[in-house]
Amino acid sequence: xxxxxxxxxxxxxxxxxxxxxxxxxxxxxxxxxxxxxxxxxxxxxxxxxxxxxxxxxxxxxxxxxxxxxxxxxxxxxxxxxxxxxxxxxxxxxxxxxxxxxxxxxxxxxxxxxxxxxxxxxxxxxxxxxxxxxxxxxxxxxxxxxxxxxxxxxxxxxxxxxxxxxxxxxxxxxxxxxxxxxxxxxxxxxxxxxxxxxxxxxxxxxxxxxxxxxxxxxxxxxxxxxxxxxxxxxxxxxxxxxxxxxxxxxxxxxxxxxxxxxxxxxxxxxxxxxxxxxxxxxxxxxxxxxxxxxxxxxxxxxxxxxxxxxxxxxxxxxxxxxxxxxxxxxxxxxxxxxxxxxxxxxxxxxxxxxxxxxxxxxxxxxxxxxxx
Numbered sequence: 001x002x003x004x005x006x007x008x009x010x011x012x013x014x015x016x017x018x019x020x021x022x023x024x025x026x027x028x029x030x031x032x033x034x035x036x037x038x039x040x041x042x043x044x045x046x047x048x049x050x051x052x053x054x055x056x057x058x059x060x061x062x063x064x065x066x067x068x069x070x071x072x073x074x075x076x077x078x079x080x081x082x083x084x085x086x087x088x089x090x091x092x093x094x095x096x097x098x099x100x101x102x103x104x105x106x107x108x109x110x111x112x113x114x115x116x117x118x119x120x121x122x123x124x125x126x127x128x129x130x131x132x133x134x135x136x137x138x139x140x141x142x143x144x145x146x147x148x149x150x151x152x153x154x155x156x157x158x159x160x161x162x163x164x165x166x167x168x169x170x171x172x173x174x175x176x177x178x179x180x181x182x183x184x185x186x187x188x189x190x191x192x193x194x195x196x197x198x199x200x201x202x203x204x205x206x207x208x209x210x211x212x213x214x215x216x217x218x219x220x221x222x223x224x225x226x227x228x229x230x231x232x233x234x235x236x237x238x239x240x241x242x243x244x245x246x247x248x249x250x251x252x253x254x255x256x257x258x259x260x261x262x263x264x265x266x267x268x269x270x271x272x273x274x275x276x277x278x279x280x281x282x283x284x285x286x287x288x289x290x291x292x293x294x295x296x297x298x299x300x301x302x303x304x305x306x307x308x309x310x311x312x313x314x315x316x317x318x319x320x321x322x323x324x325x326x327x328x329x330x331x332x333x334x335x336x337x338x339x340x341x342x343x344x345x346x347x348x349x350x351x352x353x354x355x356x357x358x359x360x361x362x363x364x365x366x367x368x369x370x371x
């Protein structure tokens with residue numbers, strides 16, 4: 001059986017199990033007597049730490065081939081991910097041992113890490129949890145920048161400052177102390193580049209050889225026909241969400257048809273680039289609890305973790321150049337698995353398809369990084 005046939009068999013198995021798994025989640029919601037916030041609010045369900053079996057979502061690792069890299073001993077060690085979000089709650093036992101190499105609060109200016117919204121803590125868990133729940137790359141180091149208020153909003157200027165902090169924390173022009181990957185589980189309606197500080201900062205980061213991953217957006221099939229910003233920037237990786245049947249989630253934003261919507265868009269039909277699971281995934285929450293999260297925020301965090309595995313396995317691709325970022329992105333495109341009902345080579349909802357990280361690993365292993 002070829003590698004593609006193996007990947008398709010995994011997808012078929014996940015799809016067959018999808019309905020049953022969704023029913024299990026629904027049963028857990030009922031048994032816990034919890035209020036489930038609407039999809040627009042990320043589908044949050046808090047679970048107490050004690051007395052609840054925490055198994056995570058192994059089907060997610062399998063669907064994107066992360067289980068194959070983890071089996072080889074890769075966990076993201078030596079790679080730094082910068083999370084721009086609402087903060088992080090390091091009291092949670094699954095997050096307490098994560099190396100936090102930098103923290104900055106651009107909202108309240110607090111010197112110590114906190115999270116008054118919970119979204120950042122959930123994204124941190126998806127990427128790096130190490131405890132009862134395991135993130136996709138539990139060996140990474142984190143930089144965390146609070147740029148979102150407790151209600152999940154933030155200005156383009158603040159997010160731009162946060163991205164620049166991720167790239168160069170001491171602002172000395174040397175990005176060697178900055179992150180390898182910037183994870184942006186956020187987005188806004190596309191605006192012209194000259195007025196969008198977040199988009200400008202994302203472009204600068206990519207030019208410095210830093211990988212920037214962003215949510216495609218949660219506008220769904222009634223959106224404005226385009227992914228959000230800064231995901232719409234050419235070399236920023238825009239990620240859409242799949243449900244548990246490996247179909248595009250109803251809320252996941254589509255790429256644009258027609259002319260570019262901003263000066264930065266030269267090929268609008270190439271967004272989003274990829275899809276990964278993004279519906280009802282278990283992760284960490286504030287006050288030592290757990291949460292089920294839904295949205296392209298979830299998908300972006302997962303892809304950030306997948307990149308961390310790849311950069312640990314192939315450190316020569318870290319802190320390279322814009323050309324290096326584009327090279328890895330093309331490898332991701334070339335190896336992505338087209339899903340059922342997806343147009344090829346690119347689909348306005350599915351992008352190039354489902355990330356297959358082990359295939360990228362093999363491609364990187366046999367290829368020299370661009371200079």
